[in-house]
Amino acid sequence: MTWIAMVESNLTGSGFQALAAAHALGCDVLFLTRSPQLYLSRPGVAPLFERYVGEVVTVDTDDINALEEKLRPMMPGLRGVVTFGEYAVISTAAVARRLGLPGPDPDAVRRARNKDEFRSICRRSGLPTPRYAVLSELDAVAAAVAAVGLPCVVKPVDESASVGVRACFDLAEVTDTVAGLLAAPANSRGQARTSRVLIEECLVGPEVSVEIIAAGTEVVVLGVTDKVLAGMPAFVEVGHTFPSGLALELVEACGAAAVNAVRAVGLTDCVAHVELKVTADGPRLIELNARPAGDRICDLVxxxxxxxxxxxxxxxxxxxxxxxxxRKSGAAAIRFLTPVPGRVRRIRGLEIACTVPGVVDVVVSVTEGSEIGQLRNSHRRAGHVVAEADTAYAASHAAQTASALILVETDVEARSGDLMLEGPEQ
Ligand SMILES: Nc1ncnc2c1ncn2[C@@H]1O[C@H](COP(=O)(O)OP(=O)(O)OP(=O)(O)O)[C@@H](O)[C@H]1O
Ligand SMILES: [Mg+2]
Structure with a gap:
C-alpha cells in the first residue's frame, strides 16, 4: 500500500474533494489533524472519511517533531505530505522536507503565509503592494495610521477566510480593532497568535485571484478569477467567476504580478493562489497562498x-x-448564499434553483434552526451555487439567478416580511 499524508484541511471543499482524488491516484490517505471533529461534524464529510481515509491520526499539526514521529515509520510507503488548509502550510512543507519528500521550501511557504513577511518581500522586491505598517503595540497605532492613511484595512497576519480583516474609517476604529487582535491569545484555529497586526492602505478596485501551478521552478498561470465582495466593514467573498472578464491587458498584468510574487518568495513545487486588487494605478498584491484556492475555485477552473x-x-x-x-475554454461561476442574519426558519427554492440552465451544484450548508450571524467572514455564508457556461458572463448570470431563487428564511426576515405586508406607515 502507498500512502499520502494530508495535514488538516480547509472547510470549503477542495480539501475534502482531495480525499477522493488521492484515492484515484492509487494512494490511501493518512489524515493528520489536531481535531477530527472539526471536519467530521460538517455535513457530508464523515462518509468521505469513511470511504477514502485509511487512518485518522490526532496530533498537534503545528509540531513538526510530532508530525515526523507519526510519519517517519511509514517510509518508504509514504509518497507525499500535502495540505489544502492555509493554517498547516508551513508545518506540512517542513515535515515533507525532513522526510525527503517533494514540496516547496518551508521558508518560502512561511514568507507567503505570514502576511507581514509577504509585505516586506514585496516592498524589497519592488512588487506592487499597498502602503502598510506592522505593529505589535497599541501605542504605535496613531503613527501607523498617519503613515498609511484613512480609510485603512486592519488585519491579522496569520488568519484565513477573511477572519478579523476589517475596514476602518477613523483612528478610534483602528485602535479598537488592533486592540481586539492583540488581545486574542490564539487565532481561529487555536494556533498561538503572533503579536503582529497589519494596517494597510485600503485598495479600491475589482478583486481577482490568479491560479498558479509552480511545477518545479516553472511558474504557470492557469487563469484569473473575478470576485464579488460583500459584508463591509468586513470583506467576504460571495462570488467567483473564472475566467476574469477584465480587459486582457489587465488580466495579463495580474498574471505577471502574481508570477513575480511567487518567484520573489521562492515558491516551487506547489499550487499557488494569489489575490490582487486592480486599482486605478494597476494591480496591487493582497496575498499569496502556497496552496490551491478554496471556495470551489478549483471546480471553476x-x-x-x-x-x-x-x-x-x-x-x-x-x-x-x-x-x-x-483542454477547453469554457467558464464557470459560484455564488454564495448570504441570508439575513437570524435563526433559520425555512429553506425553500432548492428544486427550482437546480433547474436553471448551467447549474451543476447547489449546496445549502445550514439547516432549520441554525443561527446565522452577520456576514463577517467566509464561515458565515450559508451555501452556494456553481454554474458553468460558454462565457464568464453567462456562468455568473446563471449562478446569480439560481442563488437568488434559494430562500433561507430566518426569523428576523420573517418579521420584517410581515411588516412589509402592512404597507408604508401613514
Ligand atoms: N489592503 C487592502 N485593501 C482593500 N481590501 C483589502 C486589503 N487587504 C485585504 N482586503 C480585503 O480583505 C479580504 C481578506 O483579506 P486577506 O486575503 O488578506 O485575508 P484572508 O483571511 O487570507 O482571506 P481569504 O482566506 O478569504 O482569502 C481580501 O480578499 C480583500 O477583499
Ligand atoms: Mg485572502
Missing amino acids: RLATGIDVITAALRIGVGLAVDCSA
Whole structure:
C-alpha cells in the first residue's frame, strides 16, 4: 500500500474533494489533524472519511517533531505530505522536507503565509503592494495610521477566510480593532497568535485571484478569477467567476504580478493562489497562498479548462509530472448564499434553483434552526451555487439567478416580511 499524508484541511471543499482524488491516484490517505471533529461534524464529510481515509491520526499539526514521529515509520510507503488548509502550510512543507519528500521550501511557504513577511518581500522586491505598517503595540497605532492613511484595512497576519480583516474609517476604529487582535491569545484555529497586526492602505478596485501551478521552478498561470465582495466593514467573498472578464491587458498584468510574487518568495513545487486588487494605478498584491484556492475555485477552473487543480496539487506532492494545458475554454461561476442574519426558519427554492440552465451544484450548508450571524467572514455564508457556461458572463448570470431563487428564511426576515405586508406607515 502507498500512502499520502494530508495535514488538516480547509472547510470549503477542495480539501475534502482531495480525499477522493488521492484515492484515484492509487494512494490511501493518512489524515493528520489536531481535531477530527472539526471536519467530521460538517455535513457530508464523515462518509468521505469513511470511504477514502485509511487512518485518522490526532496530533498537534503545528509540531513538526510530532508530525515526523507519526510519519517517519511509514517510509518508504509514504509518497507525499500535502495540505489544502492555509493554517498547516508551513508545518506540512517542513515535515515533507525532513522526510525527503517533494514540496516547496518551508521558508518560502512561511514568507507567503505570514502576511507581514509577504509585505516586506514585496516592498524589497519592488512588487506592487499597498502602503502598510506592522505593529505589535497599541501605542504605535496613531503613527501607523498617519503613515498609511484613512480609510485603512486592519488585519491579522496569520488568519484565513477573511477572519478579523476589517475596514476602518477613523483612528478610534483602528485602535479598537488592533486592540481586539492583540488581545486574542490564539487565532481561529487555536494556533498561538503572533503579536503582529497589519494596517494597510485600503485598495479600491475589482478583486481577482490568479491560479498558479509552480511545477518545479516553472511558474504557470492557469487563469484569473473575478470576485464579488460583500459584508463591509468586513470583506467576504460571495462570488467567483473564472475566467476574469477584465480587459486582457489587465488580466495579463495580474498574471505577471502574481508570477513575480511567487518567484520573489521562492515558491516551487506547489499550487499557488494569489489575490490582487486592480486599482486605478494597476494591480496591487493582497496575498499569496502556497496552496490551491478554496471556495470551489478549483471546480471553476476544472469546469472551464479541464485542468484538475486538486489532482495537480496531489501529483506535485508525490513527485509526479503535471499537465497544465487547458483542454477547453469554457467558464464557470459560484455564488454564495448570504441570508439575513437570524435563526433559520425555512429553506425553500432548492428544486427550482437546480433547474436553471448551467447549474451543476447547489449546496445549502445550514439547516432549520441554525443561527446565522452577520456576514463577517467566509464561515458565515450559508451555501452556494456553481454554474458553468460558454462565457464568464453567462456562468455568473446563471449562478446569480439560481442563488437568488434559494430562500433561507430566518426569523428576523420573517418579521420584517410581515411588516412589509402592512404597507408604508401613514
Ligand atoms: N489592503 C487592502 N485593501 C482593500 N481590501 C483589502 C486589503 N487587504 C485585504 N482586503 C480585503 O480583505 C479580504 C481578506 O483579506 P486577506 O486575503 O488578506 O485575508 P484572508 O483571511 O487570507 O482571506 P481569504 O482566506 O478569504 O482569502 C481580501 O480578499 C480583500 O477583499
Ligand atoms: Mg485572502
